[in-house]
Amino acid sequence: MAGITNAAYRRLCKEQATAQGGDGLFVCEMITSRGLVEGDETTRRMLVFDDLEDVRSVQLYGTDPVYVGKATEILCTEYAVSHVDLNFGCPVPKVTRKGGGAALPWKRKLFGAIVESAVDAAACHDVPVTVKTRKGIDDDHLTFLDAGRIAQEAGAAAIALHGRTAIQAYSGEADWDSIARLVEHVDIPVLGNGDLWEAADALRMVEQTGVAGVVVGRGCLGRPWLFRDLAAAFAGEQVATYPRLGEVAAMMRRHAELLVEHMGEDRGCKEFRKHVSWYLKGFRAGGELRHAMALVTSLAELDALLAELDPGEPFPVSGLGAPRGRQGSPRKRMVLPEGWLDDAQGGAVEREDADETSGG
Numbered sequence: 001m002a003g004i005t006n007a008a009y010r011r012l013c014k015e016q017a018t019a020q021g022g023d024g025l026f027v028c029e030m031i032t033s034r035g036l037v038e039g040d041e042t043t044r045r046m047l048v049f050d051d052l053e054d055v056r057s058v059q060l061y062g063t064d065p066v067y068v069g070k071a072t073e074i075l076c077t078e079y080a081v082s083h084v085d086l087n088f089g090c091p092v093p094k095v096t097r098k099g100g101g102a103a104l105p106w107k108r109k110l111f112g113a114i115v116e117s118a119v120d121a122a123a124c125h126d127v128p129v130t131v132k133t134r135k136g137i138d139d140d141h142l143t144f145l146d147a148g149r150i151a152q153e154a155g156a157a158a159i160a161l162h163g164r165t166a167i168q169a170y171s172g173e174a175d176w177d178s179i180a181r182l183v184e185h186v187d188i189p190v191l192g193n194g195d196l197w198e199a200a201d202a203l204r205m206v207e208q209t210g211v212a213g214v215v216v217g218r219g220c221l222g223r224p225w226l227f228r229d230l231a232a233a234f235a236g237e238q239v240a241t242y243p244r245l246g247e248v249a250a251m252m253r254r255h256a257e258l259l260v261e262h263m264g265e266d267r268g269c270k271e272f273r274k275h276v277s278w279y280l281k282g283f284r285a286g287g288e289l290r291h292a293m294a295l296v297t298s299l300a301e302l303d304a305l306l307a308e309l310d311p312g313e314p315f316p317v318s319g320l321g322a323p324r325g326r327q328g329s330p331r332k333r334m335v336l337p338e339g340w341l342d343d344a345q346g347g348a349v350e351r352e353d354a355d356e357t358s359g360g
């Protein structure tokens with residue numbers, strides 16, 4: 001997730017999963033192919049991995065098969081990644097205007113060429129390439145079944161489906177039936193995504209759709225222990241973590257500390273600020289305290305503020321199962337390149353941005 005899954009957060013989430021004897025694939029924030037190939041500083045700075053990160057997994061964005069192939073090669077040779085995921089799910093106008101993200105699978109040939117280019121570049125390093133996509137552009141322009149078939153033919157190792165169209169953005173409910181349809185349609189593993197708020201939702205998705213695995217998005221915002229619960233749930237145990245505020249505070253401290261380790265105190269604390277409201281969601285912690293934490297500049301300051309929280313306050317279970325993070329409303333219309341929908345077979349390449357960082 002753009003702006004969230006940097007090395008520090010990936011480590012925190014993995015620590016939670018492994019504490020329960022489980023694991024997972026913790027994917028780096030989205031990197032643009034062109035940015036990587038052209039040596040863009042911001043892009044390169046995002047490609048930081050934790051020492052304990054033994055499986056390096058990166059999501060690439062691209063609209064040009066040549067750039068995507070070269071970027072995949074760089075990831076495999078210079079960054080020793082073990083997994084490359086391709087982003088075809090981003091719904092933001094800045095991306096779809098260029099025919100990127102969720103708009104791209106509409107151009108079947110171009111989509112196939114991009115996947116193939118990444119798969120070819122990764123193959124000699126034995127690195128699997130996966131695809132992440134949405135149902136389509138809107139209900140009249142669905143792409144997921146074709147995308148699944150084409151990705152499979154191009155050699156993708158798996159496909160993840162977010163059960164919303166691009167025009168829905170993050171609104172409404174994810175359509176798990178479409179995920180089940182994709183499972184029926186392809187032979188490669190399908191990973192389901194959308195509205196997994198609790199570990200029990202993941203089990204329910206597997207049961208309802210037959211997916212080989214699940215992809216967690218907003219559910220983990222301010223809740224790295226969700227991966228502990230998921231590890232337990234998939235091991236057949238009934239573990240649900242309802243941390244008291246004191247344990248949440250300890251988790252917040254760990255998160256901030258890892259960010260500071262990776263980015264230095266100033267940047268690390270700034271990065272931490274956005275997570276405060278997610279961690280404290282539903283707890284009684286007062287507005288002034290929350291506000292002060294959202295402006296924190298040092299670990300010492302954070303410690304002093306965390307000490308003001310009531311460690312015994314129970315987890316706000318009434319908020320369980322509720323959506324977290326961005327939701328919003330559907331877009332009024334999709335911003336696409338001129339004439340984009342007129343030709344579903346096309347292979348035209350739009351010049352891609354080197355600095356796209358908005359995600360999925």
Ligand SMILES: Cc1cc2nc3c(=O)[nH]c(=O)nc-3n(C[C@H](O)[C@H](O)[C@H](O)COP(=O)(O)O)c2cc1C
Pocket residue numbers: 001002003004029030059087089090132162170174193194195196215216217218219325326358359360
């Ligand atoms: C802040 C944020 C950043 C995201 N960044 C990415 C991204 O870089 N790549 C991607 O494939 N999806 C990204 N997503 C989408 C999620 O991975 C996921 O597909 C979507 O939120 C639906 O799953 P959920 O209902 O579990 O949240 C992002 C979502 C959010 C809220």
